[in-house]
Amino acid sequence: MSDSSVAKVSLYDVEAGDFVQAQLHSNIEPRNISDWETLWLPMVVPVRQRLAALGIPLSQGPQSGHWRWNQKVQEMLPLHAKKSFTVMLGGITQGMMIADLVSHKCEILSQKNKDLVYIEYAESAPWNQGGKWYPPKRYKLVGSVLVGAAINLSIQEGLRGRIGLHALPQANDFYLKCGMTDLGFDTAKKMNYFEMTEAQAITFNS
Amino acid sequence: MASAKRTMTLNLSDADMALLEELCMKKDLSKTALVRQALRLYQMVDYRMSVGEKMFFENDKTRAKAEVMVI
Numbered sequence: 001m002s003d004s005s006v007a008k009v010s011l012y013d014v015e016a017g018d019f020v021q022a023q024l025h026s027n028i029e030p031r032n033i034s035d036w037e038t039l040w041l042p043m044v045v046p047v048r049q050r051l052a053a054l055g056i057p058l059s060q061g062p063q064s065g066h067w068r069w070n071q072k073v074q075e076m077l078p079l080h081a082k083k084s085f086t087v088m089l090g091g092i093t094q095g096m097m098i099a100d101l102v103s104h105k106c107e108i109l110s111q112k113n114k115d116l117v118y119i120e121y122a123e124s125a126p127w128n129q130g131g132k133w134y135p136p137k138r139y140k141l142v143g144s145v146l147v148g149a150a151i152n153l154s155i156q157e158g159l160r161g162r163i164g165l166h167a168l169p170q171a172n173d174f175y176l177k178c179g180m181t182d183l184g185f186d187t188a189k190k191m192n193y194f195e196m197t198e199a200q201a202i203t204f205n206s
Numbered sequence: 207m208a209s210a211k212r213t214m215t216l217n218l219s220d221a222d223m224a225l226l227e228e229l230c231m232k233k234d235l236s237k238t239a240l241v242r243q244a245l246r247l248y249q250m251v252d253y254r255m256s257v258g259e260k261m262f263f264e265n266d267k268t269r270a271k272a273e274v275m276v277i
Contacts, residue, residue, distance in 0.1 A: 078253050081246035102247040114234050115243055158239025 004029075009148075011089055012140040020139075022089040024149055028073050028096055032086045035093035035125075036069045043126035047133045061133050063168040064123045072098055072121060082120075085149045087142050095142035097122040099150050101157060104164055107183050108195050116162035116195070117154040122146045131170075143171075147178050151201045161201025166191040179204050216241070 004027040010019045044065045051061045058065065076082035081102040087095040097119060104118035122143065130137035150163045166189045167175050176182060180194040196204070218226065230240050251261060261274040 079246075079250050081250050102243055102250060111234075113232075157242065158236050160234065 009087065009145045011087070011094065011142060011145070014137050014140060020089065022087055022094065022139075022145070024145060025086045025088060026083070026149075028069070028084040028086055028098070032088075032093045032096060033070050033073060036096070039092065040125055043134065047126075050133075059169075062126065062129060062131070063170050064121075067121060067123060069096060069121075069123075083117075083153055085146060087145050089139065093125060094128060094139055095122070095124045095146055097146040097149065099153060099163075101153075101159075106162055106164065106195060107193065108181055108197060111162060111197060114162060115159050116164045117150050117157070117159060119147075119150050119163060119165035122150075122165070143174055144178065147175075148204065151196070151204060154201070160198040161205075162196060162198060163201070164193065164195040166193050 004025060006026075007024045009022050009024045011022045012018075013020045044062060047061055048058060048065050051058055073084070076084065076098055081100055083099045083101065085097045085099075086093055098121045100118045100120055102115070104116060106112055106114045106116050124142040124146075125138075126134050127138040128140070128142050147163070151161045154161050154163050163180075165175070166186060168191065172182070172192055172194075175194045178196070179200045180196045181200070183193045183195060185191070186193045226237060226240065229235075230237055233240060233243075235243065255261065262271045263274060264271050
């Protein structure tokens with residue numbers, strides 16, 4: 001359904017202390033779902049089981065741990081308004097994203113009701129997440145690459161770099177650091193809504 | 207990342223062209239971008255209805271729902 005293309009991007013290899021070349025693909029493919037099943041989930045599931053065994057709310061662990069990428073991709077396949085991206089390094093899926101071009105409109109007053117690219121789901125592989133429950137991060141910048149991909153999609157589609165998303169609480173700081181505007185807690189989605197203007201997109205890309 | 211492009215000629219009435227231009231101004235979109243967005247939205251609505259879903263508008267204040275008829 002979607003045209004697939006590949007772009008070179010940089011990730012930061014924490015162990016090596018240097019930047020490494022990765023690839024940004026404009027499609028989630030069966031091999032990425034396979035990586036999610038065979039490489040991501042074996043790290044995610046034991047963490048969620050440990051949380052449950054300790055009586056700790058799952059929300060205090062990796063908050064995207066319940067996401068089922070196989071289902072999400074199946075749901076988006078028939079829809080031209082959905083676009084997907086993956087970050088690959090060493091032949092392994094380091095991050096994935098699904099974005100929507102038509103279902104959401106801008107909330108920031110200066111661009112109210114204009115079209116934007118809405119990031120529905122963006123996730124870095126568990127070995128890149130760090131935090132309390134995973135080993136130290138293997139590669140950094142996966143999230144930034146995915147945000148950059150959403151901005152560039154927005155520019156290509158004539159939406160001037162405008163993007164928006166509802167963030168998992170753990171990711172609020174990250175999106176602020178990306179230069180997005182926090183429009184506050186959305187009671188319907190139970191998450192904070194973030195949005196980026198054209199000017200903020202230019203700053204991000206510079 | 208752009209894919210190969212194909213070109214078509216679009217014949218519109220004066221009223222349709224005026225509407226297109228008005229929407230482009232309002233949405234800050236080129237004509238091409240707007241038509242592409244409209245196409246995606248139309249396809250999404252068509253697909254979701256084909257799998258048995260219904261489309262509603264909901265009044266934010268009153269919470270009243272009105273079904274959108276799509277033929």
